[in-house]
Amino acid sequence: MATGRSNKLTGQTGEFLVAAELSRLGYIATPFAGNVPHYDIIASDDAGKHVSIQVKASRSGSWQLNVGKFCEISFDGEKQIVGRAKKCPINRLVFVFVITNPNRSDKYFVLSWRDLRTIVIRHHTAYLKRHDGRRPLKWDSLHSKVTEKDLAPFEEEWSIVQGNLK
Secondary structure: OOOHHHHHHHHHHHHHHHHHHHHHOOOEEEEOOOOOOOOOEEEEOOOOOEEEEEEEEEOOOEEEEEHHHOEEEEEEOOEEEEEEEOOOOOOOOEEEEEEOOOOOOOEEEEEEHHHHHHHHHHHHHHHHHHOOOOOOOOOOOOEEEEEHHHHHHHEOOOHHHHHOOO
């Protein structure tokens, strides 16, 4: 069973793995030791352009997210209604999802916040449709999940980082 400590270590490992991978690609990558809202790493190129990166790490290839961070959700009784998409909280925010493996065969999925928003909204809308608009276990939950399969088109797409430098 995952504990708070093991989850913290997975997150920390993921952040350092992503920073190391960015360094291999020629970026100066600075992870933050504290709780910085919206991002975990700043990566900078040799011209001083930089990009903010949010890292999500998992040992299982499944990540938990809050759909309310990506779109407006309203309620009609116990039914959820998906509203308008939200704007990115940080200009050109990049997400890197990493699967940490003890055998060091880690996997990276790199995508823009907008691409992630599209995936999360599409999945939540489809989930609600299958359940007549009501989440079966907890009707007011904004829990959402993305999996390795959902992110497969973005595996090793490090060019997203270059494309978002400002």
